[in-house]
Amino acid sequence: MLTRIMAVTIKELQQLSRDKLTFGMIVGIPLMQMLLFGYAINFDVRGLRAAFVDEAGTSGSRALLADLEASGVVRFLAPSADVANLQRRMNAGEINVGVIVPRDFERRRLERERAAVQLLVDGSDPMTDGVAKALANAPLPARNGIYASRVGTFEVRTEYNPERRTAVQIVPALIGVILNMTMVIFTAAAIVRERERGNFELLITTPVRSWELMAGKLIPYVFIGMLQTTLVLVAASLLFDVPVNGRLPDLYMAAALFIAATLTLGLLISTVTRTQFQAFQLAFMTMLPSILLSGFMFPFDGMPKAIQWFAQVLPLTHFVEMIRGVVLRGAPITDLGVQAAKLGVFLVVALAIATLRFRKRLD
């Protein structure tokens, strides 16, 4: 039994070591995605392109506009002569934010009922919207002492990520996204490839059992998954200064569970597809929902209930919770039992289906 599993594993490793491209992807994909996502996905938007119409033209309005630009959130381009022009420029995509200081700005400053300044925001970009809303709460310049300060009702203190750096939120979960992508595709392709090239027809006439064949093929990818996890962690700490607050063994245990789940998903895909092309398509089909619905990018709790239920099926959903728990909140794995159990259920069910579907037959 063990020798047969070993035989398949050895073969898989030998083949991997010859396949330079795949080998490169094992290291290349995590690093590339890490750099892309780590730097590009940034919710603290700065330097939004903006323009203003200053109909008031008072010292107060000029001070306000200067303060806005000084905050670094907006970067003013040439001012517009009127509101219509401002809107045209937003339509054309030249600016994301428009500031309109009305003629009666000084009077409005004195009346508390009406807003002093109108902010025009390009709502087609979700991030821009959020930042612009934040801008709207900016206090008016305190220079003339009328509004010395505007103290908010709440004081916000951000736990686990006091500087509110996006990289801290994104990068740990990125381990999950990267593993999800590589593990599912590699296993699905590795098994379907044998079928496509005809190796399968020979293998199934040998004494190797179905589960031995599957186990033998999956074992190398468990190690590859661990390698990728390590790679991303090291890069995260070096490039983005993401701390690991939890215990490393906890982190690797969570990763191992998730790797097993994604490998099974790949296995399942391989049992329903005939060609590598089909396998890739199906693998990608599971990718996008995983990225968008797992809570990796958008807050999970903000999604409709039906989608939340659907997302429960995706292994990444649970892993994103676990990895953020361990890496950022420093939670021990024992506190994440619910998520671990859900991953376990996925693993068992998917494995059962895959095993039932995987026959040593051609028909």
Place this chain on the structure above:
Amino acid sequence: MNDSPDSSPAIVASGLTRKFGGVVAVDHVDLTIPRARIYGFLGPNGSGKSTTIRMMCGLLVPTSGSVEVLGNQMPRDAERMRTKLGYMTQKFSLWEDLTVTENLDIMARIFGLSKHERAARIAELRQEFDLERIAKQRAGTLSGGQKQRLALAAATLHRPELLLLDEPTSAVDPQSRRDFWESLFALVARGTTILVSTHYMDEAERCHGLAILDRGRLVAEGAPKDLIRDIPATVIEIETEDTIAARRAIEDDPAVLSIAQLGTQLHALVEPGTTEPVVRLREAIERTGIAANVQTVRASLEDVFVAATGFGGRNRTH
């Protein structure tokens, strides 16, 4: 082959049928294949040779009928039979990105040979199948003949009692084909039963027993020389300069079942019991003013094949 001599047949198929959707690939085949012989499946592409072999390996489930291999029901007992069967697929199915030795090593591990046995057996096979020079070469870079030697080495690695070879020589040059058949005879001499499918007449003629398959049906069975002797037609050879005109002169004769051209000769299969077939054909040709040398000859296996597959629907065009 370590067993005491067993007189029971190696393979017994009865009413073996396999359908793929509406297509009947194998249609009620009854066969008994004896042990320690080379038994051939002869038939054109799509005649059901591969499907029959795959059912014998337990890779496909028969739609109806049954097949017993070395006394075991397939596919029910397939797992128990794995170590007794050797199978060589039509398409090269070892790993092209592994070397010759690595491929053999993987297969030896899968068949459960110990480290010591592995080394000894692989050395033996490299010798036997002339793989020494190419031992470190990747399988993907081998020639057709080399690949086929490697595949046969892998299929015989665990010393199977029964070897099932699906068109093993289809991508191989004539010299390699001859060498390959020498290897097969050596295996049979050691007691192995071999079932081989082919569409080469010369290979079919080398088999001890032969089954001719056509569109899924078994249309003739027996030793090649018996099949040749018992061909249900008189074979007439016509040697002439103008084969086209000669063919035209006789092709409408209802007694002529088929005509095939071999160089400047025509082979006509004539209805058995036709009186004076040689005179009849010679006169028909001479009436058109062509000189021809006409005589009765011994049937070739090709003639047997044509007769067994229904004379190509009569009036074969080649």
